[in-house]
Amino acid sequence: MSQQLDSSKIIAAMQSVLPKNELLIPLHEPVFGGNEWAYVKDCLDTGWVSSKGRYVEWFENQMTAFTGAKYAVAVVNGTAALHISLIVSGVAANDEVLLPTLTFVATANAVRYCGAVPHFIDSEEQTLGLDTAKLEDYLGRVARLEADDCINKYTGRRIKALIAMHTFGHPVDLDPLLELCKRYKLELVEDAAEALGSFYKSRHVGNFGRMSAISFNGNKIMTTGGGGVILTNEAPLAQMAKHLTTTAKLPHPWEYNHDYVGYNYRMPNLNAAVGCAQLEQLPGFLQAKRALADRYKQSFSQINGVTFLSEPGYAQSNYWLNALVLDKPDRAVRDLLLKITNDIGFMTRPCWTLLHRLPIYHDCPAMDLSMAEKLEDRIMNLPSSANLYVKEHD
Ligand SMILES: *Cc1c(COP(=O)(O)O)cnc(C)c1O
Numbered sequence: 001m002s003q004q005l006d007s008s009k010i011i012a013a014m015q016s017v018l019p020k021n022e023l024l025i026p027l028h029e030p031v032f033g034g035n036e037w038a039y040v041k042d043c044l045d046t047g048w049v050s051s052k053g054r055y056v057e058w059f060e061n062q063m064t065a066f067t068g069a070k071y072a073v074a075v076v077n078g079t080a081a082l083h084i085s086l087i088v089s090g091v092a093a094n095d096e097v098l099l100p101t102l103t104f105v106a107t108a109n110a111v112r113y114c115g116a117v118p119h120f121i122d123s124e125e126q127t128l129g130l131d132t133a134k135l136e137d138y139l140g141r142v143a144r145l146e147a148d149d150c151i152n153k154y155t156g157r158r159i160k161a162l163i164a165m166h167t168f169g170h171p172v173d174l175d176p177l178l179e180l181c182k183r184y185k186l187e188l189v190e191d192a193a194e195a196l197g198s199f200y201k202s203r204h205v206g207n208f209g210r211m212s213a214i215s216f217n218g219n220k221i222m223t224t225g226g227g228g229v230i231l232t233n234e235a236p237l238a239q240m241a242k243h244l245t246t247t248a249k250l251p252h253p254w255e256y257n258h259d260y261v262g263y264n265y266r267m268p269n270l271n272a273a274v275g276c277a278q279l280e281q282l283p284g285f286l287q288a289k290r291a292l293a294d295r296y297k298q299s300f301s302q303i304n305g306v307t308f309l310s311e312p313g314y315a316q317s318n319y320w321l322n323a324l325v326l327d328k329p330d331r332a333v334r335d336l337l338l339k340i341t342n343d344i345g346f347m348t349r350p351c352w353t354l355l356h357r358l359p360i361y362h363d364c365p366a367m368d369l370s371m372a373e374k375l376e377d378r379i380m381n382l383p384s385s386a387n388l389y390v391k392e393h394d
Contacts, residue, residue, distance in 0.1 A: 005305035005326070005333060007340055013299035014346055017292070018383060025383045027347045028219045028321065034281045039273035051246070053269030055276055060229070062279050067196075067204040069212070069231035071238030074267035074275075075245050078193040078215025081228035082110035084265065085211035086161060088232075088240050089187040091116050095160040096152055096365065098186070100130045101354045102372040103165045107191050108355050108364075117157065120356045120366035123375060125325070127312050128351075129172035130164060131371065136180055138367045143184055150184045155365060161187040166195035166205055168381070169221070169320035170311055174200050174208045189213070193228075196221050197286045197318035206231040211241070216275060221289070221320045221386075222282050224275035227267050285386040286318055292389040293319040296382060300324065322382040323351075329377035337380055351379040 018025055043049050056074055063072035075081050091097055093115030099107050101120040108118040121138070124131035143159060144151045150159045162181055164172045181188045192198070192206040193215035199205065206212035216227035230241045248262030267275075293310075300308040307325045311317035326334060334350060341348040354376055355361050356369060 006303070007337060009303050010300075010306065010324075010337065011340065011344065013296075013303060014341065014382065016299050017295045018346065018388060022345065024345045025347060025388070026385060027349055027381060027383055029385045029387070030218055030223045031281070031285065031385065031387045032277075035277040036274050039277050040270060043270050043273050048269045050268050050270075051266035053272070055269045055272035056267055059224075059267070059272040059275045059279070062276065063214075063229050063231070066279065066282070067206055067231055069204070069207055070233045071231070071235065071241075073230040073238060073241045073245060074272060075228045075230060075265045076267055076271075077226045078213055078217060078220075078228035079106040079110055080245070080263070080265040081213035081215070081230045082106065082163075082189070082191060082193075083113045084241050084244055084263070085189050085209075085213050085230055086110055086114050086116070086163075087244060088237050089161050089189055089211050091160045091187075094157060096155065096157045097161045097163060098135070098159060099163040099191075099355075100165055100372070101356045101366065101369050102128060102167065102351065102375060103191065103355065104193070104352055105355060105358070106193070107163055107165055108361055111163075116160070117155075118355070118361055118364045119152070119159065120361075120364060120369060122367055122369050123167075123372045125371065125375060127170045127172055128167035128309070128323070128375060128379070129170065130177075132173065132177045132180055134371075135367070139180070139184055142367075145185065148185055150186055152365065159184070159186065161189055163189045163191050164209065165191040165193070166198060168309065168323055169195045169198045169318040170309065171195065171198050171200040171205050171315040171317065173312065173314065174205075178208060187211075192231075194220065194320045195318060197282060199316040201314055202316075207233065210234065211237060216271075216278075221285060221318055222275070222278040224267065224271040224278065227271045227275060229267075288386040288389040289319045289384065292384065292386075293322055295389075296322050296324075320384065322384045324380045324382055325375075326378040326380070329374040331377045334377050334380060341380075347383055349381045351376060351381065 190209035190212035248260035
């Protein structure tokens with residue numbers, strides 16, 4: 001261990017926050033404490049289990065009410081939400097799409113599903129989100145505007161869109177990013193998969209990109225088993241998203257006519273039923289997670305060599321996954337910390353392998369990624385379930 005970093009102090013800090021007498025504390029587990037059973041039973045009793053049924057619409061209405069977005073389209077998972085968001089944003093085969101290398105693989109996969117090319121950008125250390133200032137400098141060198149298109153001078157391809165991902169629920173600084181997108185004619189898509197319940201300057205994330213995606217996978221802040229939602233404030237885009245996610249079938253009492261190669265991406269009623277019950281508990285989850293993050297922050301505040309990742313001043317974060325950031329990038333120290341915490345039953349994890357390192361994305365265009373490469377060796381995620389705060393009081 002490096003001199004400044006005392007692993008026993010880190011363990012002690014975690015022990016002071018987390019519940020005692022548990023053999024294993026997961027990184028993130030779902031909490032089902034509401035009407036889940038009743039709503040799912042209702043689906044089974046009435047036979048409405050698939051993609052038509054009142055829970056899907058109810059869920060969408062509650063999502064718009066909670067996020068403030070005008071339209072919500074419920075889909076089978078967050079990756080599908082991203083895929084459709086990109087298509088509706090006009091991303092086509094052989095376009096390039098800018099996205100951080102420090103994200104979950106689904107962000108790049110969705111780009112690939114469109115036949116487009118991921119173009120990786122660096123992150124900054126305050127939010128672990130993309131570095132707008134560095135990107136601005138980079139685009140100044142590699143991009144050229146041609147009519148209404150942004151062209152990569154080196155590959156000749158059109159750079160159509162940019163995906164901003166709100167890492168672990170901490171919002172990216174969106175105002176300067178929006179300005180940059182406008183200047184370079186880039187469509188902004190928000191990968192808000194991790195950020196339900198996070199606000200940028202008092203407005204819920206997912207309202208800034210023309211299209212946005214949220215995930216309800218089992219490990220996210222609330223779950224539908226598997227599920228996702230597309231958010232937008234523009235009616236034609238919402239209509240197209242709904243159309244494409246429901247096999248692009250033209251309305252008719254009995255005929256099967258389809259005007260696009262659509263997708264079977266609609267969220268089933270069963271999953272939406274779970275989601276409705278989860279949404280009723282979301283304010284409580286958010287409160288518990290903020291309280292847990294507060295405890296972590298205090299416990300780690302006196303320890304040299306590490307910083308607990310806190311929300312940026314302009315935002316309110318959902319603290320989906322808590323993260324400890326080592327002051328110095330050191331893979332060996334990070335791995336040792338991961339080992340000793342997991343050995344005593346505290347499930348901790350590193351952040352994702354940077355996407356440009358994966359063989360499947362190795363050949364994609366990329367800017368200098370030195371900060372993300374350092375962050376990769378500095379981040380350790382901590383147990384973050386909403387029930388941890390409550391359990392500690394038992
Ligand atoms: C979870 C996640 C997704 C994908 O969501 P799924 O519902 O699992 O498909 C996409 N991007 C990020 C950043 C995520 O964390």
